[in-house]
Amino acid sequence: MNALTFTLKKNVTQQIDCRLLSPNNLADLSIVQIENLYLLNTKNAPKISDYFDVSGDDANHIIFKNANQQLDYIGLLMTYGQITIEGDCGDFLGAQMRGGIIVCKGNANDRVGDQMRRGLILVDGYAGDYCGSRMIAGTISVFGKVGNYVGFAMKRGTILLTKTPKLHATIQDCGTHTLPFLALLFASFKGLSTRFNTVKNMRVQRYAGDLACNGNGEILVCDTTISA
Amino acid sequence: MEINGILIDDTFAEAFNMRGTRVIITAQNLKWVYHAANAMTGFATSVIGCGVEAGIERELSSDETPDGRPGVSVLMFAMGSKVLMQQLETRMGQCILTCPTAAAFAGIEAGVDVDQISLGRHLRYFGDGYQTSKLIDNKRYWRIPVMDGEFLTQETTGMVRAIGGGNFLILAISQPAALHAAETAIEAMKKVPNVIMPFPGGVVRSGSKVGSKYPKMFASTNDAFCPTLKGLVNSELSEEIESVMEIVIDGLTFADITIAMRVGVQAICELGNESGVKRISAGNYGGKLGPHHFKLHEIMGKVS
Numbered sequence: 001m002n003a004l005t006f007t008l009k010k011n012v013t014q015q016i017d018c019r020l021l022s023p024n025n026l027a028d029l030s031i032v033q034i035e036n037l038y039l040l041n042t043k044n045a046p047k048i049s050d051y052f053d054v055s056g057d058d059a060n061h062i063i064f065k066n067a068n069q070q071l072d073y074i075g076l077l078m079t080y081g082q083i084t085i086e087g088d089c090g091d092f093l094g095a096q097m098r099g100g101i102i103v104c105k106g107n108a109n110d111r112v113g114d115q116m117r118r119g120l121i122l123v124d125g126y127a128g129d130y131c132g133s134r135m136i137a138g139t140i141s142v143f144g145k146v147g148n149y150v151g152f153a154m155k156r157g158t159i160l161l162t163k164t165p166k167l168h169a170t171i172q173d174c175g176t177h178t179l180p181f182l183a184l185l186f187a188s189f190k191g192l193s194t195r196f197n198t199v200k201n202m203r204v205q206r207y208a209g210d211l212a213c214n215g216n217g218e219i220l221v222c223d224t225t226i227s228a
Numbered sequence: 229m230e231i232n233g234i235l236i237d238d239t240f241a242e243a244f245n246m247r248g249t250r251v252i253i254t255a256q257n258l259k260w261v262y263h264a265a266n267a268m269t270g271f272a273t274s275v276i277g278c279g280v281e282a283g284i285e286r287e288l289s290s291d292e293t294p295d296g297r298p299g300v301s302v303l304m305f306a307m308g309s310k311v312l313m314q315q316l317e318t319r320m321g322q323c324i325l326t327c328p329t330a331a332a333f334a335g336i337e338a339g340v341d342v343d344q345i346s347l348g349r350h351l352r353y354f355g356d357g358y359q360t361s362k363l364i365d366n367k368r369y370w371r372i373p374v375m376d377g378e379f380l381t382q383e384t385t386g387m388v389r390a391i392g393g394g395n396f397l398i399l400a401i402s403q404p405a406a407l408h409a410a411e412t413a414i415e416a417m418k419k420v421p422n423v424i425m426p427f428p429g430g431v432v433r434s435g436s437k438v439g440s441k442y443p444k445m446f447a448s449t450n451d452a453f454c455p456t457l458k459g460l461v462n463s464e465l466s467e468e469i470e471s472v473m474e475i476v477i478d479g480l481t482f483a484d485i486t487i488a489m490r491v492g493v494q495a496i497c498e499l500g501n502e503s504g505v506k507r508i509s510a511g512n513y514g515g516k517l518g519p520h521h522f523k524l525h526e527i528m529g530k531v532s
Contacts, residue, residue: 077391107384118363139362156360174283180295180297180331180378181364181369181371183294183295183296183297184362185362187296188365216357216360218360
C-alpha cells in the first residue's frame with residue numbers, strides 16, 4: 001500500500017479548496033473515482049484531476065506534493081489517518097479537525113487548526129496569523145515563527161512553538177516549567193520525520209489562554225537549542 | 229516425591245478467580261518510585277482485610293517506561309472488579325497523586341478480554357477545573373496541576389481475569405531455617421513475570437483454615453500446621469518440624485503461578501536437606517472452594 005498522493009499540476013493560478021481530500025472522504029475509492037470527484041458542490045465545480053495528478057492507494061495516508069499556498073482547507077473535519085504536505089499550504093490547515101495527524105513540511109498560511117477539536121498538526125516552517133484560533137482542544141506544533149494573534153479565542157489545547165511570538169492581551173504568562181507530558185508528546189513525534197524529531201527539551205515557557213474563553217488552553221515555547 | 233532429600237507432599241494448592249490489573253509507576257528516580265509504589269502496595273497483603281492484594285512485580289529501566297523515567301510495575305488483585313476499581317482509585321489518590329514527581333500509566337493494554345478501568349479518570353477532578361487532558365497516540369492522559377508541578381496519569385488501565393491464592397508451605401526444623409528457605413525462594417520468584425507474593429517480604433507465617441470455634445470468625449489459625457500444637461490437635465507435622473512458613477502467589481494466569489511455584493520450590497530444594505527444610509506442602513480446602521488446583525507433584529515433576 002502506497003500513500004494516496006496528490007501532485008499539484010503546474011500553471012494552476014487560483015486558490016483550491018482541498019476539504020474533500022481527507023482520509024474520511026476518500027476511503028475505499030479507486031484512483032479513477034477520485035480523479036472524477038468534484039472538488040466542491042457548486043455549479044461548474046472543477047474535478048480533482050483538473051488540478052492534481054493522483055497516485056497511490058492508501059487513503060489513510062494522503063500526501064500533497066508540489067504543494068503551495070494555493071491549497072486551502074486541507075484536512076478540514078478529518079477524524080483519522082495522516083496528511084503530509086510536502087511544501088507549503090494555504091489557509092485553514094486542519095480546521096475543525098477531529099483526529100488524526102497533519103504534517104506540513106513547509107509553511108502554512110493563516111488560521112492553522114481553526115476550531116480544531118482533537119488530533120495533531122505539525123508545521124516545520126512558519127505559520128501565519130491566527131494560528132490555533134478558536135481551538136477547542138488538540139495539539140498544534142509550529143517549528144518556525146508564527147504570525148499575530150496566535151491562540152486567539154482558544155478554549156483548550158496546546159500550541160507548541162519554538163520562538164516566543166507576539167501575544168495578545170488575553171494570553172497570560174505562567175512562567176517556565178518542566179512538563180512531564182512533553183516526554184510522551186515528543187515520543188509520539190518520533191515516527192513523523194519532522195524537525196521536531198530532535199527536540200528533547202521538556203523545559204518550556206507556558207502561556208495560558210485565551211482568557212477571553214476561560215483560558216484552559218496553553219501556548220508552550222520550547223527552546224529547541226537545548227538538548228535536555 | 230523427594231528432591232534433594234526434601235519431601236514434596238502429594239497435595240495441591242487451591243486457588244481462586246480474581247480480577248487483576250497492572251499499573252506502571254514512574255518518578256524522578258528509583259528512590260521516589262519506591263516511595264510511591266511501596267505506599268500504593270502497602271496494607272495490601274490479603275483480600276480478607278485489605279480489599280486488594282498488591283505488590284511490586286518488577287523494576288523498569290527508563291527505556292521501558294512510557295515517559296522515559298525509572299519505574300516499577302505494580303500488580304493488584306481483588307475478588308471482584310468493583311473492589312479492585314475502588315481500591316485502585318483510592319490508592320492512586322492517596323499514594324501516587326501525593327508522592328512527589330510520581331506518574332502513573334497503564335500496565336495492561338487494551339485488548340480482547342481486557343476491561344478498561346479508571347486510573348486517573350476521576351482523580352482528575354482534583355484539578356478543580358485546571359486539569360487538562362492530552363490524547364497522545366490514542367491514549368488519553370490527564371495533567372493535574374499540583375504543588376510540585378504537574379501530576380501526569382493515564383486515564384485508564386486494563387483489568388483482566390486473574391488467579392489468586394497459589395501457595396506452598398515450607399516445613400523446617402527451626403524458625404531461622406524456614407525463614408532462610410522462604411527468603412531464598414522469594415529471591416528466585418521475584419524474577420518471574422506476572423506474579424506477586426503479596427505478604428510482608430513475600431512470606432506469611434499465619435496460614436489460616438476456614439472457620440473457627442468463635443462464630444464470628446470466618447478464618448482462624450491453621451492449627452494442623454502450628455508446631456506448638458503438635459500434641460494437641462490432629463497435626464500435620466512430624467516430630468522434627470518446628471516452624472512452617474507459607475508463600476502465597478497471585479498471578480495473571482494459571483501458567484504464571486505454576487512457573488512461580490516451581491521456581492520457588494526448586495530454589496528451596498537446591499538448598500538441600502541440610503538446610504533444615506524437610507518438607508514442602510501446600511494449602512487447600514479439600515478442593516471444594518477454589519476452581520484452580522496446583523498439584524505439587526505435577527509442577528515439580530518437570531524438574532527432578
